[in-house]
Each structure stands twice: as C-alpha cells, then as structure tokens.
Amino acid sequence: MISSTNKFDQLPTEKQARIVNASISEFAERDYETASMNKVVERAGIAKGSLFNYFKTKGSLYYHIYHLAIGEVKSYLRKVRDETADLLFEERLAKIVDSGVQFITDHPRLARIYFRLIYSADSPDRQKIVAELQQLSDDYLGEIIQDAMDRGEIDSQINKSQAVFYLDAVLNRFLKEFHESSSNDNQFDRDEWVKGITKFFSKGLK
Amino acid sequence: MISSTNKFDQLPTEKQARIVNASISEFAERDYETASMNKVVERAGIAKGSLFNYFKTKGSLYYHIYHLAIGEVKSYLRKVRDETADLLFEERLAKIVDSGVQFITDHPRLARIYFRLIYSADSPDRQKIVAELQQLSDDYLGEIIQDAMDRGEIDSQINKSQAVFYLDAVLNRFLKEFHESSSNDNQFDRDEWVKGITKFFSKGLK
C-alpha cells in the first residue's frame, strides 16, 4: 500500500484545484471557526457530501490548506537562504525582506492564512502549529545569525536565541504591516524601510 | 439630560460587575464571532432578554468591554510614563517591560482581549480600533523616543516613526510571548530578557 489512501489525492487535478482554491479563499477571508464548509462547496461547485467524502472533517481540510501555506512559505525561505549564502548580513537581511514582500504579493491569500496562524488562530492544534512554525523560524533565522557570527559581522557574545527573537519579531511585524497596507493599497517606501531595518539591526538606536 | 441614558449604567453596581466579569471571561476565551451571548447570560446569572435590554447588540457589549481593556492598558502606560520621566532610556525601557509584565499578571483576561484586538480580531470596526491603538502607541512610544533624542541618548538622525515601530514590534511581541507562556506556566528569566532587549535597542547586534 504505497499510494495514499486519501480520497482527495485520487481526484482529477482540475477538481482538486477547484477545491483547494475555494478553500484557500474561504480560510483567508474568515478564521477557522467562522469559515464555512457550505461556502467552500458553493465556491468549488461541488456537493457538500462530496467534500465530506474527500475530507472527513472541517479540521482535516483546514490542516491540508494550512500545510500548503506553510509549505509555500518554507519554499520561499529556503530559496532566499540558499541564494544569499554569500552575502553580507545586511544585504542578506534586505533580500529576506524582499522575499517576504514577494511572497505576500504572489500569494496574498496564503499570506493571510499564515498570519492568522501566527498571530491569533483559534485553530485546532494551535499549540502544535505554533511550535512547528517557531521551530522553522528558529532554524532558519538561527542559521543566518550563526553565519553572521562566524564571519564576525555581529557580536558572537549576544544570546543567539534572543537575536533570533528580535529578528523574528521585527520581520514578521513588518511583513504583517505590509500585508495589511497592501490590502488597502496604501503605499509606502519599501527601500526606506529596508535600509532602516538593516541599520537598526546593525547599530541599534544609538 | 446630563446623566447617561445608558440602561446598563443605571444598574446596581453588583449586577454591573457580574455582567462585566462574565463578558470579560467570554471575550477572553473566544474571539468576537465565536463568543456567545448565551454563555454570557449563563455566566452572569441573568436572563437573555435582560442583557439585550442593557446592550442592544453583541457588538455594543463588545465595544464596552474592549474599551474597558484599552482603558486599563492606557492607565498602566500613563503611570509608567510619568513615573519614569527622569530615568535614562535604557532604565526606562526596562520599567516599561516590567509594567507590561505586571499588567498581564494582574489582568490576564484583559490582556488576552487586548492581544486579540492587536493581532487578529475579526471584530467589528477592526480598522478603527487598530488605528486608535496605533495612535496610542505612536504617541506613547514617540514621546519616549523623543525624550531620549532630546537628551542625546539615541541618535536623533534616526527616523522617529521607524524607531517607534521597532520598539512597538519587539515590546508587543515579547509581552505576547510572556502572556502565552504564563498561561502555560512556562518560566523564563525576565531579567535576562530585559537586559537583552535594552542592550539590543542601544547597540543593535554588532
């Protein structure tokens, strides 16, 4: 029994896409509790019974969708990490911000689901999910910090997990702000901010 | 007609307290959409019709409660701002963190409502509320930054609204983390963190 027994995976690709697309829209617009399976089937153009045949519960559909979102985030992170391995810390930071901005621009609905997961999320298994994302962030930013320490670009006396925390806090908050302002087509000077952020991390406020 | 026409305000204090207490618990445990008026009346030990007599809608009850939460936050902020006016920026930062920790310890349910407002909140008037809180934060942290600039403690060339943003991002994130970890009775070294944060803001990571 190598192949998945999952009913959904056996579906024609086009139908899968319709369902995934409908689910992403629904879970992006409403949080877990408020999102409606009725709306999903309506958007996807399938019968309710079918959806519950492919996914036994609302929770399992949500699980599928947010793993998709996290997977996409990971792919962006991996890409920018590998492509910037040789750059200086400050340049690297700028590229990471760029990559985040790009992700939000390319996948605004997934971004919304991601931020919901991070920040509020009365979702099932919230603790598990958050712990998983925390681990992802620790590994990812931790590696970047470590590289910079090894090259003597930042003070290696600094508590590494604290440094990761600050990076994570500022980057996530900045991207959340960008995400919300780009929903309301508010413009802001990206370069100005990227410059400010990198300088802030290097020198602090003094 | 000087006195409020608000039905709720005319109630005996004890009854007001029961209703407020029940509402705080409910809105702390569940987000706006998921919170239940039925649960509130059950907790408060009053009839449903009564509650809807005091507050015409769920939204107006929520409005009352979150204004209460924001009011309490403001009071803590004002207090620490005034009491630390003479301190150095770093010492002041430490006191602010302390005050946040104290608020969360004293009012964990209000803290939860506050973080819900800040971070996710599919609440009614979300944009208005967030803008109001943003203003509060800008004014408050802006003043602290300005003081420190005036005294030459931090670089006055730095973009002030950016500096406020970094402060806000790191402080809020730290307090949110504290709030969640104190719900799960995870311990962590407060002093270690306060020292790290103030140093980070002063010198950056270099």
Added chain:
DNA sequence: CGATAAATTGACCACCCGGTCATTAATGAA
C-alpha cells in the same frame, strides 16, 4: 447491452446563534 461497483448528490439532522417580545414579577405612589 446489462449488471455491478463506485462516485456524487442534496435533503435532512441536531445544535447553536443573535435577537425579539408577550408575559410575569417587582416597585413605588396614592
């Protein structure tokens, strides 16, 4: 084609929601 198996459907279920309002209970003045 006919028969069997598999996939799809949507009416239906029990439950909960915010909100209403006729009925009942408490209050206070004469």
Added chain:
DNA sequence: TTCATTAATGACCGGGTGGTCAATTTATCG
C-alpha cells in the same frame, strides 16, 4: 391595599453550522 409603571424573564424565531446517508448518477467490465 390597589393600581400603574417599570424591570426581568425565557420561550420562541429565522437562519446558519458541521456532518450524515439513502438515493441517484456515472463509470467499469463481461
């Protein structure tokens, strides 16, 4: 005590929820 006014109550309403399953359509194969 009587009676009018006000406050409190909870049964009830329309509507939405996640989830089920008998009935129907579609696909498969001899």
